[in-house]
Amino acid sequence: MRKSILFAAVASLALAACGGAAEAPAETGSETVAAAESTVTDLGGTPSGPVFTENQGDTLALSGYDAVSYFVGDGVPVEGSEEFTVKYQGYDYRFASEDNASTFAADPAKYVPAYGGYCAWAIGANNALAPGDPNVYEIVDGTLYLNFNEDVQKRWEPKKDEFIKQGDENYPTHDASEHYKA
Template sequence: MKTSIIAIALLATAVTACSTEPASNAETTEAAMSAELVADLGGELQGPVYTKNEGETLALTGYDAVSYFNGDAPVEGSKEFRVRYQGFDYQFATAENAAIFQTDPAKYAPQYGGYCSWAIGANDALAPGDPTVYHIVDGKLYLNFSKDVAKRWTKDVPGFIEKGDQNYPTHDASEHYTS
């Protein structure tokens, strides 16, 4: 019986290894990227997520989303502790922060996909959010484009959040800020 199981396993391995269709570069790259993930939480994308370049998947410009809530200042994450959520990769400074994010990713992911909270609230527009210019309001992370823009946003935080909550869902997940 053991010999039969081993023979079947070896045969399956041989058939896989002798496949006539080589993996494409995209498949190989995706497999390598997935191998580096701490976790893939899946989930449906609710709207656009800001990345530096269109087509990239690194959210929050690599900053540790949990660090906004448990430290003096946000810190950059590491590729070593990467979690995929709604198709985008979040990096963390520690395994502990990656584990905390996994318990409730919606709590830690930035509002409006990391786009500028003032721009989406005031102008229904997508503008990059700077991960070093942020506010935590009612336990949620909001980014702004710059310190000057953040000053405008703080003049009516509840109003801009109300408008942002209405405006952001009208944007398609495939949209990306372009200058």
């Protein structure tokens, strides 16, 4: 119960800081729960670049994987649950636990994947958008980078610093409304 109250407090502070409108929470006993059961909180904001989703217009980011799971414990990514969803910059991020959702809500920029979850090699080497696979990743200097597949990851590895530098320049040139086209 203490975690739920703490999460509600963190979520309220985050909403107030972002100036976003929130639905009034429902009271159940001494616990506060979000009115919309599948969305824990909406942090507001707008994307600064494209975010990879399965289909254009979808809002599920990172293919539903828990962004915090890459950084905690054994660092193995796990799928999130609709029950623990945080909306950030218009996209839904799912988490495996309330603790991970709270951690993300406190500092989302720390956990979202670079380049909106698009392939780090494609954006760095070719200034192109290609899907990032949430199971093919590396954390470099505290930032999560996804790649298309293991073969691409092998091409990215030896020159990742160069690809990251170029990706950091290329990604902002893409509009937030863009989506990967096969």
